[in-house]
Amino acid sequence: MDNTTYIALSRQRSLWNQLEVVANNLANVNTTGFKGTDTLFAQYVFKVPQNDRTFKDSVSFTHDFGLVRNLAQGAFNYTSNTYDFAIQGEGYFVTQGAAPGQPDRYTRAGNFTADAQGQLVTQDGRPVMSVNNTPIIITPEAGAITVQGDGTVVDQRGEQIDRIRIVRFDDERKLKQLDGTSFVADAGTQPINVANPHVAQGVLEDSNVNGVTEMTRLIALNRTYQDVSRMVEAENERKRKAADIFTRQMSA
Numbered sequence: 001m002d003n004t005t006y007i008a009l010s011r012q013r014s015l016w017n018q019l020e021v022v023a024n025n026l027a028n029v030n031t032t033g034f035k036g037t038d039t040l041f042a043q044y045v046f047k048v049p050q051n052d053r054t055f056k057d058s059v060s061f062t063h064d065f066g067l068v069r070n071l072a073q074g075a076f077n078y079t080s081n082t083y084d085f086a087i088q089g090e091g092y093f094v095t096q097g098a099a100p101g102q103p104d105r106y107t108r109a110g111n112f113t114a115d116a117q118g119q120l121v122t123q124d125g126r127p128v129m130s131v132n133n134t135p136i137i138i139t140p141e142a143g144a145i146t147v148q149g150d151g152t153v154v155d156q157r158g159e160q161i162d163r164i165r166i167v168r169f170d171d172e173r174k175l176k177q178l179d180g181t182s183f184v185a186d187a188g189t190q191p192i193n194v195a196n197p198h199v200a201q202g203v204l205e206d207s208n209v210n211g212v213t214e215m216t217r218l219i220a221l222n223r224t225y226q227d228v229s230r231m232v233e234a235e236n237e238r239k240r241k242a243a244d245i246f247t248r249q250m251s252a
Helices: 003-027 211-251
Strands: 037-047 058-069 076-078 085-087 092-095 105-107 152-154 160-163 166-168 175-177 182-185 199-201 203-205
Touching: 003 037, 003 211, 085 092
Parallel strands: 085 203
Antiparallel strands: 037 058, 076 203, 085 199, 092 105, 092 166, 105 182, 152 160, 175 182
């Protein structure tokens, strides 16, 4: 077994995966409601066969086995747009699935709009759900709407139209990320209605990714990847020279 090369390649593969994660974070640094991610690493110990005398008992490999999501709240961006909303503290907006029969999606991105039917929808057209688990309809007669702190939607006369549903989860890390800002819950994970949410109108939650920090990580990862690559090349050169020496000795 070529343990030296295998160890280096395991590290190189993990670094490549981490580079992809950081690049994705940087690509979404300006995405409303985006939550940054990072890789999870573990040590994988392999028992060395008895005929391998280079190492004593075992060698350690790098193993990245998943992603961890940064759940910190992003900064608030005041837009003054009627259909821009942000949740202060815990909670997610509930939106319909991409097609009938598909599970609801959950998001912190509140950059909504009204479609031709007057439904409050996401940027890709999925209806935002009310506390009654029905789409929120805003008729032309409603005029300029106002959304109160608890998510209640009122018309220009101050009459209630509906109330935006805000939910939370006992373990947010069980949510599966579908795209930059949408999530679905596992089969055994149920949403819990937030009794007293804090919804702000004319405000959006920015991405919680720090661009400067991620750029610094990207540079460091690139350098480390290059160092490992040079180590692999040096090891290959060492083995080539050793093989040349052995061949010459056998031919002598």
